[in-house]
Amino acid sequence: MSPFLSRLLPAGRGKGLTGWLRNQYRYLQFAALLVIATFSPSIHDRATRQQSARILCAAAWQTLPGYLLASILISAVLTRIVAVTADSYGLSYLALEAILRVFVVEVLPLVSTLFVAMRAVPLAMQHLSAIPGQPGPTIRDALPYAVGNAIAVAILAIIGGIVSLLVAYIVVYGFSHWALPAYARLIGQVFDPVLAIAFLAKIALFGIAVGIAPTTVVLDPGRRNAGIREMRVMVRLLLILVLIEGSFLMLRGF
Template structure:
């Protein structure tokens, strides 16, 4: 019985997520009110925190790049330092960091606004669009901008302000972002954005006797688990 209830619940979540994606992709779902709410969520998830987030991203990128460069030089592997930085920092850490940041920043607000007591009808899918699309857009914006800044920082830390290595660095980036890795990176970023956008809205399905804090913790645990599964899966699949 417990397994049946679990499967039924997962089916409800899957159906809810699919319908949320369909609503978000439908042009008919967008009107002035939806656009205003979407702009507000984008502002909350990305614009308000963008300067601080980019500053933190630049500082962390500088420290990690310096550590990797010095360590590689001590082993005579300086020529591999930049490639390692791009692969680990830009391809793996930055998308996950952006998703976690937006989730921690926006998800509590989303769950607080969409939480409902038992007996109340769930919100319409159109009402969820500002939260789903706004959070997803914030993940993409932060990941792309912090990735670009990390690439610039990596070059400056290793080569300084000289221009002699720009051509080689551009060639290295092209080698790292080959068609396969570019596709994996794009898929990962889109999946992270979808999960961060949709997972907090599933609190609308959890109306019942549970304490609101417990419901929100369950949603956050589900979100983090899905992010980890996506990260692990896309780490393994390209190597099979």
């Protein structure tokens, strides 16, 4: 960790629950610094923008083929299963709505986040890990990873959602266009203003989580084993994602 971050975010002392809570508060402070830096024009110089673009390309563009293939296959299989099951109970009109509400709204943002995380964490570990005897990474070094990965999550989630909507229509109605008006009406009913805002907010929070969590490696001591540090980052990210998803499920229940 850089001397500036060491002074600004001193390592938490203490053992047990007290030390753990102090470390979590330290991570929150670091996340707040990254968010502030994201909206600070002065820190986004040409080198930072170019590095953000490279991270975005690595996290989104290089991941896109596999992600699209997985989205198409999962969407087609789930749509077929739900459609056949619903038709057997005389509820075929609910099949597409179930796919939209469960897969597109709930599952797809999480899948896109995990796809980006699998690419983001190793890159962050490789470039942001502290090397003993050398100055550690700074906020400016970590910012491109946070911005690039967050945007990558949004891009994959939106593209995957559009592709899944097309696949679901084709599986149920084929390539005929006669059901397009009813399908468009169904999409509008499912994505009402409240759900649309919640859906976008979930994608944004997932993006922030997968953008910031890998960069917290700059706060970990450089003497730790790389595998242990990577595992800690992944566990930290998964806990954040579970909290976000659980919070949205609770809010939707009210």
